[in-house]
Every structure is written in structure tokens, then in C-alpha cells.
Amino acid sequence: MSSRLINWFKFSSPASFYPLARKISVVSTVIAVVLIVIGLYMSFFVAPTDYKQGEGYRIIFVHVPASWMSMFIYVVMAGWAALGLVFNTRLSAMMAQALAPTGAMFAFISLWTGSFWGKPMWGTWWVWDARITSELILLFLYLGYMALRAAIDDPRRGDRASGILLLVGVVNVPIIYYSVKWWNTLHQGSTIKMNNQTTMDETMLITMLIMTLGFWAYAIAVAMARVRTVILERERSSTWVRGLTAAEI
Amino acid sequence: MAEFFHMGGYGLYVWGSFGVTALCMIAEPLLLRGRSASIRKRIARIARLDQEAQS
Amino acid sequence: MFKPLFWVIRRDLTIAMRRRSDVFTTLIFFVIVVSLFPLGIGPEPNTLRQIAPGIVWVGALLASMLALEQIFSADHRDGTLEQMLLTPQPVSVLVVGKVLAHWLVSGVPLVVMAPILGLQYDLSVDVQLILVASLLLGTPALSLIGAIGAALTLGLRSGGVLLALLVLPLYIPVLIFGAGAVEATASGLGGQAHLSMLAAILVGSMVLAPLATAAALRVAED
Amino acid sequence: MFKPLFWVIRRDLTIAMRRRSDVFTTLIFFVIVVSLFPLGIGPEPNTLRQIAPGIVWVGALLASMLALEQIFSADHRDGTLEQMLLTPQPVSVLVVGKVLAHWLVSGVPLVVMAPILGLQYDLSVDVQLILVASLLLGTPALSLIGAIGAALTLGLRSGGVLLALLVLPLYIPVLIFGAGAVEATASGLGGQAHLSMLAAILVGSMVLAPLATAAALRVAED
Amino acid sequence: MSTGTAAPALQIDTLSCARGDRVLFRDLSFAIAGGELLHLKGRNGSGKTTLLRALAGLLLPESGEIRWQGENIRALREEYARHLLYLGHLNGIKGDLTAVENLRIAAVLDGFELDETRAWAVLDEIGLRGHEDLPTKHLSQGQKRRVALARLLANRASIWILDEPFTALDVAAVQLLQDVIHRHVADGGMAIVTTHQEVAMIGAHTRTIELGRRHV
Amino acid sequence: MSTGTAAPALQIDTLSCARGDRVLFRDLSFAIAGGELLHLKGRNGSGKTTLLRALAGLLLPESGEIRWQGENIRALREEYARHLLYLGHLNGIKGDLTAVENLRIAAVLDGFELDETRAWAVLDEIGLRGHEDLPTKHLSQGQKRRVALARLLANRASIWILDEPFTALDVAAVQLLQDVIHRHVADGGMAIVTTHQEVAMIGAHTRTIELGRRHV
Ligand code: HEM
Ligand SMILES: Nc1ncnc2c1ncn2[C@@H]1O[C@H](COP(=O)(O)OP(=O)(O)OP(=O)(O)O)[C@@H](O)[C@H]1O
Ligand SMILES: Nc1ncnc2c1ncn2[C@@H]1O[C@H](COP(=O)(O)OP(=O)(O)OP(=O)(O)O)[C@@H](O)[C@H]1O
Ligand SMILES: [Mg+2]
Numbered sequence A: 001m002s003s004r005l006i007n008w009f010k011f012s013s014p015a016s017f018y019p020l021a022r023k024i025s026v027v028s029t030v031i032a033v034v035l036i037v038i039g040l041y042m043s044f045f046v047a048p049t050d051y052k053q054g055e056g057y058r059i060i061f062v063h064v065p066a067s068w069m070s071m072f073i074y075v076v077m078a079g080w081a082a083l084g085l086v087f088n089t090r091l092s093a094m095m096a097q098a099l100a101p102t103g104a105m106f107a108f109i110s111l112w113t114g115s116f117w118g119k120p121m122w123g124t125w126w127v128w129d130a131r132i133t134s135e136l137i138l139l140f141l142y143l144g145y146m147a148l149r150a151a152i153d154d155p156r157r158g159d160r161a162s163g164i165l166l167l168v169g170v171v172n173v174p175i176i177y178y179s180v181k182w183w184n185t186l187h188q189g190s191t192i193k194m195n196n197q198t199t200m201d202e203t204m205l206i207t208m209l210i211m212t213l214g215f216w217a218y219a220i221a222v223a224m225a226r227v228r229t230v231i232l233e234r235e236r237s238s239t240w241v242r243g244l245t246a247a248e249i
Numbered sequence B: 001m002a003e004f005f006h007m008g009g010y011g012l013y014v015w016g017s018f019g020v021t022a023l024c025m026i027a028e029p030l031l032l033r034g035r036s037a038s039i040r041k042r043i044a045r046i047a048r049l050d051q052e053a054q055s
Numbered sequence C, D: 001m002f003k004p005l006f007w008v009i010r011r012d013l014t015i016a017m018r019r020r021s022d023v024f025t026t027l028i029f030f031v032i033v034v035s036l037f038p039l040g041i042g043p044e045p046n047t048l049r050q051i052a053p054g055i056v057w058v059g060a061l062l063a064s065m066l067a068l069e070q071i072f073s074a075d076h077r078d079g080t081l082e083q084m085l086l087t088p089q090p091v092s093v094l095v096v097g098k099v100l101a102h103w104l105v106s107g108v109p110l111v112v113m114a115p116i117l118g119l120q121y122d123l124s125v126d127v128q129l130i131l132v133a134s135l136l137l138g139t140p141a142l143s144l145i146g147a148i149g150a151a152l153t154l155g156l157r158s159g160g161v162l163l164a165l166l167v168l169p170l171y172i173p174v175l176i177f178g179a180g181a182v183e184a185t186a187s188g189l190g191g192q193a194h195l196s197m198l199a200a201i202l203v204g205s206m207v208l209a210p211l212a213t214a215a216a217l218r219v220a221e222d
Numbered sequence E, F: 001m002s003t004g005t006a007a008p009a010l011q012i013d014t015l016s017c018a019r020g021d022r023v024l025f026r027d028l029s030f031a032i033a034g035g036e037l038l039h040l041k042g043r044n045g046s047g048k049t050t051l052l053r054a055l056a057g058l059l060l061p062e063s064g065e066i067r068w069q070g071e072n073i074r075a076l077r078e079e080y081a082r083h084l085l086y087l088g089h090l091n092g093i094k095g096d097l098t099a100v101e102n103l104r105i106a107a108v109l110d111g112f113e114l115d116e117t118r119a120w121a122v123l124d125e126i127g128l129r130g131h132e133d134l135p136t137k138h139l140s141q142g143q144k145r146r147v148a149l150a151r152l153l154a155n156r157a158s159i160w161i162l163d164e165p166f167t168a169l170d171v172a173a174v175q176l177l178q179d180v181i182h183r184h185v186a187d188g189g190m191a192i193v194t195t196h197q198e199v200a201m202i203g204a205h206t207r208t209i210e211l212g213r214r215h216v
């Protein structure tokens, strides 16, 4: 039991996590490249043309994985924030900080590709659909988190303040989602519902899964690389950073 | 080939989506590299100053 | 526990009364925002009646948010907040007192004013009633949620705008159910369900917001 | 005279760049407010298209007003403003510098962002063009007028809300002609006349506002 | 308390604090017991304010512990606050309330009641006669400081943490404040004080700690 | 200037100031010429800050006139400001700019240019070495005050109006500032200074004016 615990605490210190993060990052990069290349090949050359939407539907292979990732990453960030607030470990907050830009980017990609899909399908770049609206709000939550972090100079204060914000936000996300959904169904506004393809072709599903895993690996790779930078930025005056040789940095 | 890029009339939308996604996912690591390079430079400078102070 | 609570409320109300203009300014901001729309949009009564609930609610939301910016910042600047953190009273109790006083000063006038503005948009009496009810349940929730944001942005230079960025996304459920209640009533569907949702949100935020706010205040004074 | 002007602009831009988040937050506030209205009003595209110019303009106005609150208050609090009044430079020149820097930081991003928000409301390309043009003429006028109010309310506790109260009535003409230009174009009438009025307001406020602001600042520091 | 009369009530154990990049002090350890006056010295920027805020529990130290009667103050929280009176660079008074109101609300929050008459008497003692019921924003710099210091006369806390209490005070007020502090210490209280005005802190029970001797 | 070498440059003529309901001083008249140091004394709340702000032209007096070389300063405005350096209770520096940037922008606004090297030298002299390019909000209370005071070293104004310049400064800095003021006066400048730290202002050219002798 105790060996587990010690291990845990060992890697919760930035100094010992720093080299480990590099290894994880390298491995994930390889996985991400492989999966995304396979995924792209399948998206364009294996998956059949959709009988209703023609070639346009191929957008789904980036749109849906990006949407999933954006939601998933926010929850993960909140988890790290909770850990950080409870156990007062610096590394947890750094992990949350490192994930945020990637999550925001996926939210943006989801909205962007969604728009580029909606235009040919519905004839407009934007509709106030429940899912789209709540993704937009999620993007705002990401931006709020990042803006708060950027506005606070003292990193430790920033850790704790933005941690509180993340926890408050994650409590609200489901509430927001259901309220938006309710709001939208009560107005019979948007004429076209999004999930009009109930049965999905097997290959399409597999392709989408592969792309999702690829994005997942990408997110891990980038977050680990970023957490290394964050660690350096914040611990630059500590003795262990000064002790690093040029190769280790 | 041209037909591939045409995407059955949806070329703009498909490539607009995949293109921007690719752009984002390439730009992010590049920006990150810039950020990490600048902090490394700063640490190198701190180390140099340390050495100067000692000698 | 009730004595400090009572004194904090009394203190903040006294200060508000000394600067009575505060009460009016929140109110007038609300009036102006809501009256601005007919100017920006044009005078067709049908369009206006249709968008009225949304506009009144967005106006109330913005007014309450703007007023909220001040809730802790003055205390932070003159050092009374750091003294409050050093008293033997639980911080979340003091937070409840401050939020309550703030709502009495800035929220209640909005609720009272709303029906008069509703007249501008030609709303019927029962719609007006639901409007008041929804604001009565909604504005305290806005104050409670907003207090978290105000505490988080304390002492930061871009305070006001940053506060908006943090808080507005969290306000959205309140806005949707608030405006929804009024709209549902106007279109004859009945706003009961919406009002119960609002009440649920209010209860939830009454439990959680003071704790989060107190934690954020401790961080801000670090 | 140009050297101090240049240095004041440079100073304020440097400060803004040190806290880059400020620029984004104003912008994001704008985005959020504009996106809030559909949530209050409902998602029907036709209604939304109709009220879009008004909403975008009200959003820009609120964002610009909120950002404005900060223009002198930080300088007042740390005493740099009183130092500025004691330099041999004409105060109105320094005011012009501060307003210009402020507009570059908070106004220009709004103008750039507006067309993207227009998409959410499904506006056509030429309407979008007029929207940008009207904002380009209107936002500097908003900054100039708002600076007067900011100076007048300096040092008062409820600065934010009171400022809104003083300045909003002066904003109304800008809003009417700005939103009017867009609407006129959307309904095929052409927005030329409105735009010329906006330009006239801009020129007028460029002449008068710095003087009024300078006078108000002297009073505030008394 | 449990180990005898002279047990150090407040114990600082290998405390380190950092602000920004710099570690201000490292592994600072000392203790202070009832009846002692600690004069904290140091050049500008040596970390005095930082240390005092850590002692008050406002600032989370980088490492190390602060113990009150053997328990970490982070764990005690409100229990510790009951014994504490902290006055920082800011006065902590509301400009819109009068001196009397400020004093009374501070008392209630500190957990005791201060009636109107007593409040007036205290303000008289600190030299604010004639200014008791003016909103304090209309007072001069030194008068505001006096309102803040009036809490010292009306309080029963045993630990006083005072950050440059003498700033803005005139000669008479400096003398008065000195007497008040020495009286508090003589009565068995503790005081931790920073000041750059050397002369003011000389007294029988004074100990001195100097921070940051290296070049600032 | 026109009437001879010892003509009083700054003349205060039957000046009265009131704040709120109370008249702080009535019919105050005095003059000060180059080479003189005026030490303004008075208890807390006696009106020192009020008088200094009036002298700087920030506050409109109730009655009476302030003349610079024979002309009312209200009429001179920017012309008078050219000769003036005022430091109040607030430091007047931006927390987001570094000490160097603060100093240089102040110089430009005061109408002269201060190059980077000179600015660093000045900050070094005032004891801020190693803190020149940190945003000043990260400095301690006393370090901020030093940044504000650095303007005294880099300025060519002849009238210095200093409101409690010694607050928050440590012993070394107090000594330094005293020297700077005396040097300025010896070079033919004028200085009007308030401070409660008596010892600090003794010097050859010092005159003293005491405000508000009645009970405060
Ligand atoms: C014909 C048009 C569209 C189709 C067929 C479509 C389809 C889908 C599908 C299948 C999903 C995954 C659903 C799931 O996980 O259960 C999804 C998710 C999403 N889409 Fe779209 N989409 C379309 C247009 C858009 C547009 C125009 C936008 C935004 C501008 C958008 C934004 C989103 C978002 C935010 C999600 C993630 C939310 C979620 O999964 O619940 N979509 N879309
Ligand atoms: N803004 C104001 N409104 C009303 N009265 C004021 C205002 N400012 C100061 N006063 C009053 O004027 C008197 C003198 O204030 P002033 O700040 O000039 O005193 P001072 O001599 O500088 O005192 P200190 O030594 O404490 O700095 C005080 O008694 C105060 O009550
Ligand atoms: N919020 C902050 N962020 C970063 N650095 C800070 C912060 N506050 C203080 N510092 C740094 O910490 C050092 C010590 O500051 P502190 O205020 O504790 O000094 P002090 O001993 O109280 O000085 P003084 O006598 O001038 O009041 C200073 O050099 C300053 O640069
Ligand atoms: Mg200090």
C-alpha cells in the first residue's frame, strides 16, 4: 500500500514529473500521428459516400471527435483542479493550466467545422440549436478560465482562484446543457434537427473512433509538452531547474 | 485528383473544415515551441548571470 | 452567528444609504438599457411584445452584474475585507450578509421597476405578474452566483469586464428559465415549470455560492 | 505637443500589452452579450435577423462603456493622474492621448469582431459592410463621449453605474444613427445619410470632448 | 499553556516565504511568549510585511509552520483569529462610516460588544475628540490612522501584529501609541511590530529580529 | 527675478482654506525664495496636506492668492507647473510599468528627455539596483516610495512640494533623501516639506511654519 502512495507523491512533484512528462509526450506524439494518418486515410478513401449528404458529410470525422474532446478535457481539468485544491499539490493546477488551450481549441474547431457543415446542409452558418449553443458556452467557460489565469500574476494565487472557477463551472455545465436544450425545444425554431442520421455505417463509426483516439493522443502529447513549459516558467529560480543540463531541458 | 478536391461540390466546406483543423493542430505545437524556447533562453540567462556573479 | 450577520447587513445598508445615488444608478441603468432597444430596433409593437421578456431579463441581468462589481472591491481596497477574514466569524456567513444587503439595494428595485418597463412593451397583467415573480426568484440567484465572480476578480485591473466574462456564462440558466417563464405565460403555456426550475437554482446557489465565494476571498487576500 | 501625446499613447499601450487579457476580455464581453440575447428571446432566425443591428450596436455600446470605466480610475487611484495635471502639458492633449490609446485597445477589436457576430444572426455581406463602417465611425465617438462621463464620476464609489447613467443619454444619438444605418441598408434604403450624421457626431465630439474631459478631471482632483 | 507559564505561545518553525521569483527568507524559526514585544527590523523590501501577513494567516507560506499553542494556525483558523489583532499598511476602515460606527462594527465582528459611550471614550483617548461622528473619508491621513489604532484600545486580543503603525502620526500620537503597546505587553500580551522609526520601540521587553541582511 | 536676487519667488497672500464645514487656516501669509527650505509642521488634521495641494494648484483656496514671481498661479497654469514638483501621499507611479519606464514617462511629461542610461543611474543612486525593470506593483511599500522619490534626482524643477516624503523609508533612505533636499536648497532651489519625523529636517536654511495651534 505504502509503495503506491510514495510513488504517487514522488510524481506529484514537478521536479520528478518533468522528465516523465517528456517520455509521455514523445510516446503520445507517435501514437497521435499514426492514428490520425490512418483516420484521415479512412475518412477520405475508405468511408463510403453518404447517400443523403454526399461528400460533405466527411466533415463529421473531425467535427464529432473535436466536440467530444472539448467536453472531455473540461471535466479532466476540473478533476485536476479539485485535486489541487484538496491536496495542495502544485502539479495538479499546472496540469489544468496546460490542458486549457487545447480544450478551447477543440471547442473552437467543433464550432468552426459545425458551421462549415451547416452552411451547405441548412443554408446558414449558424443556428441556435441547443447543442451548438451549449458548445459556444463551453468555449466561453474555457476563455473565462484562461483570462482569469492570465489576469493574476502570482501563480499560486492563480492556481487556487482558477481552480475554484473550474469547480463552479463544472457544476454548472450540466445545468447549462439541460436548460439550453429545454429552451430550444420549447421554441420550434430550428427546422432541421441535427441527428437526422440514426443509423451510422460501420466504417464511419470506426473511422470516427480512430480519429477520436488520435485527437486524444494529440491532446496528451501537447498537454505534456505544455506542462513542461509551465513547470519551467514557474520553477525557473529553483535549484533543481538550475541543476538541469542543457540536454535535460 | 481534381475530383477528389472538388468533393462532389462540397470542396470549400470539407477543405475549409479539415484545413482549419489541421492549421490549429499544427499551429498549437509551433506556438508551444516558441513559448518553451523563450523560457529556456531565460533560464540560460539566469544561469549565466549566476556564473558571472560567482566569478 | 446571527449577530455578526445582522451587523454586516446593517453596515452595508448604512453605507448604501449614505450614498443613495447607488440605488438609483443601478435602477436607471436598467431603465435605459431596456428603453434603448425600441430605439435601436424600431417601433413595431408586435416585434417588441415578442422580444420584451428577453430584453427585460437581459437588462436586469446586466444591471445586476454591473452593480455586483462593487460588492467586495471597496472593502478590498480600504482593507476592511482583510480584517473580515481575520475575525473569528465564519467567512461564508459574512458573505451571506454582504450578498443579502447587496440584493436588497440593487435587486429589489429592479423587481419593482420591471412592471413599469413592461408597460413600454405592452405586456398584459398576468404576464407582468409572472415577470415580477421570475425576477424575484432570479435576481437573488444572480447576486449569489455573481458574488463568486466578484470575489475571484478582486483586485485585478480588468475587473469589470473579466467579471462579465466569468459570470455571464453561468447566468445563462437563470436567464433562460426567467425569460422562458414570461414567454410561456405570454403564449398561454403557463410558466409554472420554469418558475420551479428557478426556485431550484436559487436554493442550489444559496447552498454552494457562499462557500465558493468565501474560498475565493481567502485566495484574493493572499 | 506631439511628443507627450505620443508618450502617453505609448504608455497606455504598454500597460495594455502587459495585461494582454484586457483586450480579449472586452472583446469576449461583446461576444457574450450579443450571444445572450437569443437565449432570452428565442432562436427564430427571422426575428433575430430583424433585431440584429440593434443588438450588435447595443452590445458594442455596453462593451465600450464598460471598458471606459477604467480609463482614468486606475490613474486616479495611484496618483498618476494628479501628476499629469501638474505637468506643463495641456491636459486636453493628454486626454486625447489616453482616449486614443483606449480606443485602439478596446474599440478596434469590436469593429473587427462585429462581422463574425453578424453571421450568428445571418446578416448579408453588404449589411455587414455597413455595420463595420458604422462601428468604425461610432466607437471613437463613444470613447470620446464616455471619457467625459468617466472623468465626471472619478473617485465616486459606484463609478461604474453612475457613469452609465451620465453617459448613456449622450450615447443614444450614436446608437440611433449607427443601428439606423444598418437597418436602412438591410431594408434597401441605403445608409448614407445615417453614416454622415455619425461622422458629424464624431467630428463634433473630437473637438469638444477633450476640453470637457480636461475640465472635469481638474474638478475631480480638487 | 499546558507545559507551564513561560511556554512560547506563538511558534514559528522553519518558515520560508517567496514573492515572485525571490525567496525573501528561508528557514526562519523563532518563538514569542506572553509579555514579549518583538521588533521586526529590515531594509525596504526585506520581507517584513510578507512575514507579518503570514503570521496573521493571510498569506500561505512557501514552507514551514506557524503554531499557536502547539497547533498549526491553518487548522485553527477562526479559533486563532479570536486572539489576533492585525493592522497592516491599509487602515481597514470604511470611509462612509463614522469613527464610532467603524469601531463598533469591528468590535462585533471580533466577537464582543462595544457600546456607544465606550466607543466615544476610546476615540477621545486616541485624540479624535470632535471627529467622532464624521464619515472617516473626511479625516486627514493621520486621523484615519488613529481611527484604525483605536481598535487597540478597545480590544482584548492577546497577539498584536502591527505593520508600521507609526506612519502618518504626529509626535503626540506616536508617544501615545508607544505607551499603549508597552502597557499591553506589560499586561502579558504579545506584540510584533515593524517600524523604521528606531527611537519608538525601545523598551524593557523588546526583542529585535532583523530580516534580510544581504544587499536589497 | 526682475526685482533682484532675493525677491521672494513664491508668495502666499492672506490664504484661507476650508474643508467641509471647518476653516483650516485663515489669512495665512508668507513667502519663500530660492535657497530656502520650509518645514511645515502641525498636528494630524491641522491642514498641511490641504495647504500643499493649494500651493500646487490642485485645490482652489477659499480666499487669498498664491503668486509665482508676481502672478497668480491660477493664471499661469502650465507655466507654473514647469517649475513645480509635487509629491503627495500617493506615489504617482504605475504598478504595471517598471521603475525605469515610470521615470522616463514622468520626465517627458515634465518637458525634458531622460535617456535609459541616466534613468538606470538615478535608480541606482536611490537604492533600487536590481529592481529597475520589475513592474513596480511587485515592490514593497518603501521601494515604491523610492521610485516616486527618484524623480527628485532627475528633475530640474525649482519648487519642490513634498508631503510626508519620509513615510515607509528605511533609515538609509531617510538619510539619502535628507541630503538630496539639502543639496537642492543649497543649489538655490526651494522646498516645502511636511514631516512628523522632527529629526529629519534640521538644516541651515530651514524655516518652520506651524499650522493650527488650537486643539484639533
Ligand atoms: C447537418 C449538419 C450537422 C450534422 C449532421 C451534425 C452532426 C453531429 C453529430 C452526429 C454529432 C455528435 C453527436 C453525439 O455525440 O451524440 C455532433 C456534435 C456536435 N455538433 Fe454537429 N452537426 C451538424 C452541424 C453542426 C453545426 C452547424 C454546429 C455548430 C456551428 C455543430 C456543432 C456541434 C457540436 C457543438 C457538437 C457536440 C455536442 C454534442 O456532441 O452533444 N454541428 N454533430
Ligand atoms: N475631502 C475632505 N472633505 C472634508 N474635510 C476634509 C477633507 N480632507 C481633509 N478634510 C479635513 O481637513 C482637515 C485637514 O486635513 P489635512 O489632510 O490637510 O491634514 P494634515 O495636516 O495633512 O494631517 P496629517 O498630518 O494627518 O496628514 C482634517 O481635519 C479633515 O477633517
Ligand atoms: N505581490 C507581490 N508580488 C511579487 N513580489 C512582491 C509582492 N509583494 C512584495 N513583493 C516583493 O517582496 C519583497 C518584500 O516585500 P515586503 O512588502 O514584505 O517588504 P517590507 O519589508 O515590508 O518592505 P517595506 O519596509 O518597504 O514595507 C519586495 O522586494 C518585493 O519586491
Ligand atoms: Mg512593508
Ligand SMILES: [Mg+2]
Pocket: E140, E141, E142, F048, F049, F050, F163
Ligand atoms: Mg497630510
